Amino acid sequence: MKVLLVDDEKKFVSALAQRLSLRGIEADWVTDPTEALERVTPGKYEAAVLDVKMPGMDGIELRRRLAKIDPTMKFILVTGHGSDRDYDVGMKEVSYYIIKPFKIEDLVDKLRGLSGQ
Template identity: 55%
Template sequence: MRILLVDDELELVSALAERLSFRGFDADWVTSGEEAIEKVTEIKYDLAILDVKMPRISGLELRKELEQICPDLKYIFLSGHGSEADYKEGTSGADSYLIKPVKIEDLVEKINIALGI
């Protein structure tokens, strides 16, 4: 199972990818929506973990772009802002929505559920 993490916070996204790899997940990461679009055209991912608020392309907008390229991709959203509007929009097309800072155990649980593990 391949996971793509997308978050504009470099330290957070790289640390999450490393922590997931320690738990047996094959996780790549990028820091922008543009990079994510490029990655999914090169590699088949099973799950994308997207930050809701990012410069240029938000996680919610990115999901719409990725759905065109990879219709079977599953989604988990992360947000440090946690507004009710973002929650409603994020959960409408996602397998899960978590508020940052996220505990790795909670994220792993949501990943397992989304991927049916």
């Protein structure tokens, strides 16, 4: 399974990618939403894990743009915000919405759930 991680916190996203790779999930990562738009091509990634709050473009807008490039891609939103309203907005857009900090097993379960593994 190949996924793209997008989060403006470089240390977070790079450590997460290494931990996912130890679990057999190949993870590329970027810290800039515009770079994510350049990276994604149809069929390249099965799923993307997107931070909601990023400078320039939020994760919800990025999801919409990435879905236009690859309509088969699945998405998980991740955020440090934990309000009910944020959750409601996020869940309208994606199947899963995770609050930071989280257990990696939760993310792995959700990624595997998305890919039907």
